[in-house]
Amino acid sequence: MQQQLIRELVALLGTKAVLFQAEDLMLYEYDGSVEFGSPECVVFPTSTREVAEIVRLANRFETALVGRGAGTGLSGGAIARNGGIVVAFSRMNHILAIDAANQRAVVQPGVVNLDLTRAVEHMGLYFAPDPSSQRACTIGGNVSENSGGPHTLAYGVTANHVTGLELVL
DSSP: OOOHHHHHHHHHHHGGEEEESSSGGGGGGSSSOOOOOSSSSSEOOOSSSHHHHHHHHHHHHOOEEEEESOOOSSSTTTTOTTTTEEEETOOOOOOEEEEETTTTEETTTTTHHHHHHHHHHGGTOOOOEEEEEEETTTTHHHHTTTTOOOOOHHHHOOOTTTTOOOOOO
């Protein structure tokens, strides 16, 4: 990976939000599947603005991007098969709003599936897509993989529960 790109990512996010040493990247070579791929860099944004800047830099340096939730997926979707930057959303983990009357929540992609259920269970609500990894998997990962579990037989997969997304293209 170009050192200038690393320097610009560090300037944008800080040294604690950019991994590029081989020993730090090893954890991000795998997810819950049997697939393997080595990223050249892992970044941890905390806002949509930072994600947009990461995308601009990757585009300028013609570098691939791979989004990563908790890495619990079984399809290899969080693996950088051809190198590039892994964008780990674990620090974007806030529930921004809950509208119980309309059964809606606004969350960042790094919110853990079960944490959303726990935040609303006192209202008699829950997040129906319940993969077996719901204690660790994130809403962003659920959305990107269209995850589900036993409740999806009655209530549908993740796509049936998403009413809007904020995207960075």
